[in-house]
Amino acid sequence: MIKTVNLNKTYTTEEVETTALNNVNLEIKEGEFISIMGPSGCGKSTLLNIIGLLDNPTSGEFYFMGTEISKLNERQRAQMRKGNIGFVFQSFNLIDELTVYENVELPLLYLGMGSDERKARVSAALESVQIVHRSGHFPQQLSGGQQQRVAIARAVVAGPKLILADEPTGNLDSTHGEEVMNLLTQMNEAGTTIAMVTHSPADAEYSQRVIHLFDGHIVTENFIQSHYIHSDKAEEETAVEAVVEAEAPSETEADA
Numbered sequence: 001m002i003k004t005v006n007l008n009k010t011y012t013t014e015e016v017e018t019t020a021l022n023n024v025n026l027e028i029k030e031g032e033f034i035s036i037m038g039p040s041g042c043g044k045s046t047l048l049n050i051i052g053l054l055d056n057p058t059s060g061e062f063y064f065m066g067t068e069i070s071k072l073n074e075r076q077r078a079q080m081r082k083g084n085i086g087f088v089f090q091s092f093n094l095i096d097e098l099t100v101y102e103n104v105e106l107p108l109l110y111l112g113m114g115s116d117e118r119k120a121r122v123s124a125a126l127e128s129v130q131i132v133h134r135s136g137h138f139p140q141q142l143s144g145g146q147q148q149r150v151a152i153a154r155a156v157v158a159g160p161k162l163i164l165a166d167e168p169t170g171n172l173d174s175t176h177g178e179e180v181m182n183l184l185t186q187m188n189e190a191g192t193t194i195a196m197v198t199h200s201p202a203d204a205e206y207s208q209r210v211i212h213l214f215d216g217h218i219v220t221e222n223f224i225q226s227h228y229i230h231s232d233k234a235e236e237e238t239a240v241e242a243v244v245e246a247e248a249p250s251e252t253e254a255d256a
């Protein structure tokens with residue numbers, strides 16, 4: 001779904017030149033859930049914004065669903081973004097003047113969707129994050145956890161193929177953070193590809209692969225162990241058998 005080849009991003013201001021990304025080669029397959037980790041300032045958000053077609057690389061190639069993005073003009077890129085990508089940010093980024101319902105409806109208005117379909121889609125999205133009862137509220141009347149659920153509803157309402165989340169639990173306590181991670185997992189299980197920036201090793205555990213960035217380049221890529229076992233039924237059964245075998249003798253001892 002996504003492929004970058006020697007991706008570079010340099011920010012130039014009057015005084016300094018900052019290399020935010022340095023020869024990043026990354027592939028994300030359809031249906032994957034990956035995490036991007038690394039210290040502050042290492043280029044995580046820059047990478048996510050380029051993947052999300054919000055920003056352009058300085059050099060290198062970027063393929064999104066088979067299309068090399070530098071070949072598209074601004075309008076074509078916006079079109080591609082609107083239909084295919086949903087964003088979730090650390091600070092929720094809801095529009096304060098709009099109700100929950102209107103916030104979630106907004107991406108569909110941009111897509112020019114008819115009102116019946118909009119209504120059905122917004123209702124379904126609000127239901128999927130269990131916030132229907134707050135449809136008429138304004139963002140400021142909600143807790144952080146509720147606001148992030150609305151933001152997730154907004155991200156998924158148009159049925160995107162890809163969700164990009166930049167520290168989605170960064171402003172939440174652990175209970176609400178877990179809720180958000182469970183929702184993202186649910187979206188991934190329904191087939192949506194997810195790339196998430198996180199500082200939290202616990203959050204990264206929800207994903208299948210972790211990409212570690214340092215100073216603008218990828219230093220390591222790890223597959224999460226639990227997903228190895230998860231994806232391999234035979235291995236899982238062997239593991240269960242091993243546990244049963246290990247426990248059996250001690251039970252006999254206890255009985256005796």
Ligand code: ADP
Nearest residue numbers: 011018019020039040041042043044045046047
């Ligand atoms: P992270 O998300 O990992 O904290 P960022 O991708 O936001 O890091 O930033 C990477 C580097 O690029 C940092 O050194 C940051 O200061 C710099 N940077 C990011 N955005 C800009 C910008 N718009 N102008 C200049 N420098 C920027």
Ligand code: MG
Nearest residue numbers: 044045046166
């Ligand atoms: Mg960042």
